[in-house]
Amino acid sequence: MARVKLTNVKKIYQGNVTAVHDFNLDIADKEFIVFVGPSGCGKSTTLRMVAGLEDISEGTVEIDGEVVNDLQPKDRHISMVFQNYALYPHLTVFENMAFPLRLLRHPKMSQDEIYRRVTEAAEVLGITQYLNRKPKALSGGQRQRVAIGRAMVKDCKVFLMDEPLSNLDAKLRNQMRAEIILLRKKIDTTFIYVTHDQTEAMTLGDRIVIMKDGFIMQVGSPSQVFDKPDNLFVAEFIGAPKMNIVKTNLVKEGSKYYVTPFGSKILVDGEKGDELKKRGYDSQEILLGFRPEHTVLAKKAEGACHATIAVNEMMGSELHLHVVTDDGAPVIIRVPTIQLNDKEREEMVAGKEIYFTFEGKVMHFFNPETEVSLFYDEPVTLEEVNEKVEEIKKDVKELKEKE
Amino acid sequence: MSEEEKKVVAQEATNNPTAGEVSVNSLAYTTGQEVVKAEKKEKRHMGLKAKRILGNTVVYIVLVIMSIIWLAPFVCIVLQSFRCESTWMTGYIIPHKWGFDNYVRLFKNTKFPRWFLNTTIISIATAALQLIIILCMSYTLSRLRFKGRKALMNAMLVLGLFPGILGMIILYRILADLNLTQQNAIPGLILVYTASSGMGYYVSKGFFDTLPKSLDEAARVDGANRAQVLFKVILPLSKPIVIYTLLTSFMGPWGDFVFARYVSFGTSDGMNVAVGLQNMLGSAGSINANYTTFCAGGVVVAIPITILFMCLQKYYVEGVTGGAVKG
Numbered sequence: 001m002a003r004v005k006l007t008n009v010k011k012i013y014q015g016n017v018t019a020v021h022d023f024n025l026d027i028a029d030k031e032f033i034v035f036v037g038p039s040g041c042g043k044s045t046t047l048r049m050v051a052g053l054e055d056i057s058e059g060t061v062e063i064d065g066e067v068v069n070d071l072q073p074k075d076r077h078i079s080m081v082f083q084n085y086a087l088y089p090h091l092t093v094f095e096n097m098a099f100p101l102r103l104l105r106h107p108k109m110s111q112d113e114i115y116r117r118v119t120e121a122a123e124v125l126g127i128t129q130y131l132n133r134k135p136k137a138l139s140g141g142q143r144q145r146v147a148i149g150r151a152m153v154k155d156c157k158v159f160l161m162d163e164p165l166s167n168l169d170a171k172l173r174n175q176m177r178a179e180i181i182l183l184r185k186k187i188d189t190t191f192i193y194v195t196h197d198q199t200e201a202m203t204l205g206d207r208i209v210i211m212k213d214g215f216i217m218q219v220g221s222p223s224q225v226f227d228k229p230d231n232l233f234v235a236e237f238i239g240a241p242k243m244n245i246v247k248t249n250l251v252k253e254g255s256k257y258y259v260t261p262f263g264s265k266i267l268v269d270g271e272k273g274d275e276l277k278k279r280g281y282d283s284q285e286i287l288l289g290f291r292p293e294h295t296v297l298a299k300k301a302e303g304a305c306h307a308t309i310a311v312n313e314m315m316g317s318e319l320h321l322h323v324v325t326d327d328g329a330p331v332i333i334r335v336p337t338i339q340l341n342d343k344e345r346e347e348m349v350a351g352k353e354i355y356f357t358f359e360g361k362v363m364h365f366f367n368p369e370t371e372v373s374l375f376y377d378e379p380v381t382l383e384e385v386n387e388k389v390e391e392i393k394k395d396v397k398e399l400k401e402k403e
Numbered sequence: 404m405s406e407e408e409k410k411v412v413a414q415e416a417t418n419n420p421t422a423g424e425v426s427v428n429s430l431a432y433t434t435g436q437e438v439v440k441a442e443k444k445e446k447r448h449m450g451l452k453a454k455r456i457l458g459n460t461v462v463y464i465v466l467v468i469m470s471i472i473w474l475a476p477f478v479c480i481v482l483q484s485f486r487c488e489s490t491w492m493t494g495y496i497i498p499h500k501w502g503f504d505n506y507v508r509l510f511k512n513t514k515f516p517r518w519f520l521n522t523t524i525i526s527i528a529t530a531a532l533q534l535i536i537i538l539c540m541s542y543t544l545s546r547l548r549f550k551g552r553k554a555l556m557n558a559m560l561v562l563g564l565f566p567g568i569l570g571m572i573i574l575y576r577i578l579a580d581l582n583l584t585q586q587n588a589i590p591g592l593i594l595v596y597t598a599s600s601g602m603g604y605y606v607s608k609g610f611f612d613t614l615p616k617s618l619d620e621a622a623r624v625d626g627a628n629r630a631q632v633l634f635k636v637i638l639p640l641s642k643p644i645v646i647y648t649l650l651t652s653f654m655g656p657w658g659d660f661v662f663a664r665y666v667s668f669g670t671s672d673g674m675n676v677a678v679g680l681q682n683m684l685g686s687a688g689s690i691n692a693n694y695t696t697f698c699a700g701g702v703v704v705a706i707p708i709t710i711l712f713m714c715l716q717k718y719y720v721e722g723v724t725g726g727a728v729k730g
Contacts, residue, residue: 053620074626086621090639099635100625150625160624 002064002077002157002190003029004050009059011045011214019045021214023059032184032191034205037237039196042214044162047194051160052076064157074103076158079151083163085143087135093146094118094131100154121149124186141172148180152187161193165200177203198238202226210234232371235289235364241320241332243289247368250276250286257281259288259363262305262325270361275375286374289364292320292334295356304355307331312348319348323356331356483698491694505699515700517672518679521589522704525675526656528593533600533652538645541604542633545611546619559602567599568661575665588666588673595666596656603651610644611637646718650711657708676704 004027011020020042027033035043048054050061052073060067068076079100087096097118101109122128125145135143144164151159164180165173177200184191184204195201201208202222210217210225210233217237218230229235236242248261250268257268257276268276298304307323310330319340321333333356337345348354365374479496484505486498509515544556574595578584583591614637622632638645656663660677667673674682680700683693712719 051620051624053623072628073620073623074628078624080621080624082617082621084615084617086615086617088618088622088636088640099622103626103631150621154625 003027003062004158004190004192005060005062006046006050007060007062009046009049009061010057011042011049011054012057019214020049023216025209025216025219027190027192030188030190032193032204032206033209034193034195034201034207035209035211036195036198036201037211037217040213041211043194043196043209043211046211047160047162047192050158050192051078051080077156078158078160079154079156080160080162081144081147081151081164083166085135085147085167087143087146087150089135092132092134093122093127093138096135096146097121097149097153100150104154117153118149121152124152124183125149140168141176144168144176148183152183156189158190158192159187161191163195164193166196180204198240202238208238210237212237228373228375229289229364230373230376232287232289232366235366235373239291241292241334243291243364244295244331245287245289245366246329246331248286248288250281250284250288250365252281252283259286259360261288262307262327262329264303264305264357266303266357266360268360268363270359272361272363272365276365279374281374285368287366287368287371289366290358290362292332294362295331295333295358297333297335298355298357300355304357305331306353306355309348309350309352309354311350319345321348321354323354480698480701483695484702486695486698488695491691505695506703508696509699509703513683513696513700514672514674514679515676515703518674518676519703521673522657522675522677523707525589525592525596526653529596529656530649530653532593532597533603534645534648536597536600537603537607537648537652538638538641539633540601541607541611542637544604545608546616547629559604563602571662571665574662578666584666585668585670585673588663588670591666592656592659592663592675595662596652596659600652603648607641607644607648610641614640643718646715650715650719653711654708657704676700680704 004025006023006025006027009020009023010018012018023042023046025033035046037043045054049056050063052068052071056069060069062068063076063078088099091099098114101114101117118131119128122131125148127142127145127149130138130142130146135146138146144167148164161180165176168176181204193200193204201210205222207219207221208225209219212233218225218234220228225234225238229238232245236245246261248259251258251260251265255277257273258265259268260266267273300306305325307325309321310324311322313320313322314337317337319335319337321335323331323333325331335348340348366372367374482496482498485501485503486493487500487502487504488498544552575584578591578595581591583594618636618640619632622636623629627635656675658677659675660681663675664678664681667675667678680697683697683700684690
C-alpha cells in the first residue's frame with residue numbers, strides 16, 4: 001500500500017545502450033498500473049529497477065515517500081511474480097509459499113502465523129490439495145498460482161508482476177486473467193504489471209503505460225488510450241486487429257471538414273469535427289486512422305470505398321476481412337457474423353469486390369511527419385503551473401496596490 | 404507362391420516396364436516388386452545385425468584387455484599384502500602362505516596409525532575449507548557482476564596453467580619462516596592445499612550458471628540476502644556439485660606425496676601415509692624386509708576412498724557432467 005514515484009529514471013547498459021530514457025511516472029496508492037509494449041521496449045527493465053534487481057543509472061525511484069535507489073530488494077517491501085514462476089524446486093508448495101515468511105526478522109513470524117497465512121492464501125488460489133507436492137509435480141497453471149501465492153503471503157507495499165501469464169496456454173491465460181482481477185480486490189495494494197499483450201493491459205489496468213524503445217508513448221486509462229491515442233504507435237498497438245492507417249488529405253470546405261481516402265469523400269462530423277474546428281486546422285495532408293470494428297460494409301454508393309478481398313479469417317463470432325483498395329492499400333474490416341446471412345458469409349471469399357465505409361466520429365488524425373495525434377496536448381509541467389500561479393499572484397498584488 | 408516362383412515373377416516384372424497397362428500383369432508387377440524389396444531389406448537387416456555384433460565383440464575385447472592391464476597392479480598389491488613370506492622378489496604372484504601378518508606388523512611396528520591420522524586430519528580440513536572457498540568463489544563469479552571479473556577469471560586460468568611444483572621451494576621457505584614445517588607439517592600442509600583452491604571454480608561455476616537466475620531474484624525479493632540465497636536456494640539444488648567438490652578436494656591431499664615429503668622432511672610425526680610408506684622402503688635392505696607391509700599399507704589407504712566413491716559415485720558422475728545438463 002504505497003505510492004510509487006519514478007523521476008527521470010534512466011537505464012544505461014555498458015556500451016552506452018540506453019534501455020530506458022527519462023521515465024517519469026507517479027503511481028497512486030492501490031493503483032493497478034500496466035506497462036505494455038513490444039519486446040525490448042524497456043518495460044521489464046523498468047519493473048526490475050523498481051524491484052531492485054537492476055541498478056538505476058540515473059533518476060530516483062520512491063516507494064512510499066522513501067528513495068529506494070540504494071536499497072536491496074529485500075528491504076524494499078515488495079513482492080514479485082516472475083514469468084517463469086521461479087519456484088524453488090527443492091521445496092514443497094507449502095515451503096515455497098512460507099519461504100518469504102520464514103526469512104522475516106524483527107519480529108520473527110510464529111509457526112502458527114506462517115501456517116495460517118499460507119493455508120489462507122492457498123485457499124484463495126485453490127491450491128490447498130497441492131501443498132505437499134513439489135513444483136515438479138504441478139501443471140503450468142498450478143505453478144503460476146503457487147508463484148502468486150508466494151508473493152501474496154507477505155505484507156508488501158508494491159506487488160510486481162513480470163509477464164506472469166505469458167507461459168500459459170491461451171485458455172488458461174484467460175482464466176488466470178479473470179482471477180487476477182478478483183485477486184486484486186482481495187490483496188488491495190499497489191500493482192505494477194508488465195505484459196506485451198494489449199488485451200491483458202486493457203482488461204487489468206487502471207492506467208496503462210505504453211512504451212516503445214525505452215520511451216513512454218502514452219499513459220492513460222484503457223478507454224483513453226483506445227479512444228484518444230496520442231500518437232500513431234499507440235493507435236496501432238492498442239486494439240486487435242490493429243487500426244487501419246492511410247495517408248490522405250484533410251479538406252476544409254467552409255466550416256466543414258472532409259477526408260478523402262481511397263478516392264471517396266467522408267464528412268468528419270460529431271466531436272471530431274468540432275475539435276478540428278476549435279483547433280483551427282486548415283486543409284492538409286494527414287495520416288487517417290480507423291479501427292476495423294468501426295468499418296462497415298456498404299452498398300455501392302457515393303462516398304463508399306471500393307476494395308477486393310484478399311484474405312478472409314473466420315473467427316466464429318466475427319469475420320476479419322483483409323481487403324486491398326483500388327490504390328493498393330491494405331485495410332482490415334471486422335464484420336460481426338450475425339449481420340450476415342449464410343449466403344453472404346459464403347460469398348465473402350478472396351477475390352470478391354466489396355464497398356466499405358466508416359463514420360467521421362470514429363476517425364483518428366495524425367501528423368504524417370511527427371506521427372503525433374492532431375488532438376494531442378503537451379502535458380502541463382509543474383514549472384508552468386507555478387509560473388501561472390506567480391503571474392496571478394503578481395496581478396492580484398498589482399490590483400490591491402491600485403486600490 | 405514358392406521362393407522360386409516369386410523370383411520368376413519378379414524377373415518378369417522388371418523385364419516388362421509396361422506392365423501397368425494390363426491388370427493381371429500390373430498385379431504381378433507390384434507383388435514382384437514387393438518381394439524384391441522385402442528380400443533386399445532382409446539382407447540389409449542381416450548385414451547390419453552381423454556388423455553390429457562384430458563391432459561390439461571387437462569393442463568388448465579391447466575393453467577387457469584394457470581392464471586387465473588397468474587392474475593387474477591393484478590385484479598384485481592386494482595379493483602381496485596377504486603374503487606371509489616377507490621378501491621382495493619371489494618370482495610368483497599368488498602367495499604360498501596367506502595371512503594377516505603384514506597388517507598386524509603395519510599397525511604394531513610402524514607409525515602407520517599416526518600417519519593415517521595425519522592424512523585424515525589434513526584431508527578433512529582441506530576438503531571442508533576448499534568446499535567453502537570454491538563454492539563461494541563459483542557463486543560469486545557466476546552471479547555477481549563486478550569490475551575486473553573477467554580479468555580475474557582469465558588471470559586464474561593462466562595461473563592455473565603453471566605447474567604447482569614450480570612454487571615448491573618458495574612455499575617451503577615461507578612455511579619454514581612461519582614455523583609450519585616438520586613437527587607442524589599438518590597446519591602447514593592444510594595451508595598449502597587450501598591456498599589456491601579458489602582457482603578450481605570452473606566446474607561448479609559451470610553448474611551454477613545452469614541454475615536459472617530468476618531463482619536468485621525471487622529469493623532476493625522474498626527477503627533473502629546473498630548468503631541466504633546461496634545456502635537456502637542454490638546449494639540444496641547443487642548436491643552433485645557439492646559432493647563432487649568435496650570428493651576432489653579430499654582426494655588431493657589424501658594421495659599427495661611431493662609437498663607432504665618436503666614439508667614434513669626429517670620427522671616421522673608430521674608425515675602423511677604416502678611419505679611414511681615410501682620411507683619404509685628407504686634403503687635396499689628395508690625393501691626386502693618391508694615390502695609386503697608396504698603393500699598392506701597401500702590397501703588400507705585405498706579403503707576409505709573406495710568406500711567414499713562407492714557411496715557417492717552417482718553424485719560424482721552427475722557433478723562432472725553437471726555443467727552441461729541442468730541438475
